[in-house]
Amino acid sequence: MGQLTLQPASLKPWHTLGFEVKAQGIIDVFSEEDIHQVLSFARQHDLPVLPLGEGSNTIFAKDFAGIVMRVCLQGRRMEYGADGQLMVYGAAGENWHGFVRWALDQGAYGLENLSLIPGTVGASPIQNIGAYGVEVKDLIDWVRYIDIASGKVVQLKASDCVFGYRDSIFKQQLRDQIVITEVAFCLSSHFKPNLSYMGLHDSQAETALQLSDYIVKVREAKLPDPQNLGNVGSFFKNPIISEDHYQALKENFPNLVAYSVGEGDWKLAAGWLIDQCGFKGIRKGNVGVYKQQALVLVHFGEGYVEDLLSLAWDIQQQVWLRFSVRMEIEPRIYPQ
Template sequence: MTGQLTLQSATLKPWHTLGFDVKAKGVVEVFSEVDIHQILAFAKQYDLPVLPLGEGSNTIFSSDFAGIVMRVCLKGRRVEQGNDGQLVVYGAAGENWHSFVRWTIDQGASGLENLSLIPGTVGASPIQNIGAYGVEVKDVIDWVRYIDIASGEVIQLKASDCAFAYRDSIFKQQLRDQIVITEVAFRLSSNFTPNLSYIGLQDSHAKTALQLSDYIVKVREAKLPDPQHLGNVGSFFKNPIISEDHYQVLKENFPNLVAYFVGGGCWKLAAGWLIDQCGFKGIRKGKVGVYKHQALVLVHYGEGHVEDLLSLAWDIQQQVWLRFSVRMEIEPRIYPQ
């Protein structure tokens, strides 16, 4: 734990990638489970809510936070040999996600390469069930270790008990705001079998996990803004999932509709395409806007207000609904809610 925590208003501007100047009652960094228990005891004494935060790359502060923001900085990573080429890889919650992915590749472990360059931390990855290029992190998680905020109990939850779904999990639903993730274990492989199911990855001609990771990094850099230079939280909306009947109606009216069959009589629509069709791609409204290379990304140019970004998001939701009868769900977590 760095310094002495005091109940003094602190800006959250440096601690979330949108960079809005919102405040919290206090901000503290924790480097161990002991630190976490101390902060939880302090918060309980003053009857304050606690918000664990990684790199803030998937968080929107809609207003000041009337509690303590706990920046989870736990470090540590290790790998153990399993059976039949399986490797169990452990990552502390505060490890940078992309650095962790590249480290696993250096260790001869494959399975995370499709998730290269996703902003955030290891501890945040199961909350959102991060996914990209045909892979979701739930596919390789073994278990998640966390501390219950109310009781202080340390719990290890198997992946099968995490209620993983598309950009969703038990940590985003039933356990939202109730736990602090401290470590995640992954089941990876020493045998590289490339997942090239996503359209376009076949062009990578990757023969190693590193080559596939490098290719995905280039693709992401070409179409997504670096949050260190332009405030954003990556994909702002989930790709909507609709019924077969709804899909057929849209396909008839919009022959160029971008959609993917996901089974169970459902189709996943490309949210970026929907937004683009409504004329929002590249639009700027004051200090916020929609990224010129990817309509799914809303951006903050600096010195703006979060209300402006949420107003723009609302406009997008309204227009997509009016044109396509599709509800657009915001992907990042919003605090307070």
């Protein structure tokens, strides 16, 4: 990697919202050795380090006074187990959708419902990404990371990752303390389509690739390409409420969109709540709410992150006033 030097650099190309913010320095790392070198340099200069993949789930609320470490580690491999079990390994910097399609090409099934989710393999466990009836926590075997403070390498079993709905130990207790370098997935050589999500009932997919292609078309029809319109995908989590709250809302709003998640709790469609408050398709200056999907906040270019966060606050306020439901922002905000 050579001798490290820092100079202020723009983060605009490195996060999908595309706001003009800066870091004290941006360094690309391509190996664990690179990571150790950057961490040592940061400790010597008393600088914080922020690992970053493709920036598809990150909001920079202002300039970052430290080193942004762009995790570019590449590599993927597969091992055969018993009874059709396949262990598939992906380096943290691998593009997620590219990794999913590669796994399918190898005859390793299970990730197809997660096609076209933006980001990297290393980011997938942080958010516990999920779509169309599948969450990545159910497929991860372990996560390998480097502790930023000590440089220690840890391999954490999935059962210790404290996975929850769009949540994990990496987003909570270990937030900003580790750099994920590799993720292992337990997949199968036997394709069993998961069509439990209502929108997939008419897919008619007979193979995993066909199902992946169908999901890609659905996502492209609903969600904007970050390369063309700045966004971080779903801006809010789908809120979960109690049975009593659900029944009260259902009485007042018969068309309420909700799904039972067990133990008497219900998950509400955040996009429906936002739409009912009149925000779908709205534009305020250079930010707005996507016209095809109210769950997606967008940046049209040349705007300010303060305007986007102000719009998000307005949405949270109006949803609370109308439904008594708290909307939680899904992407990570820096600095918090």
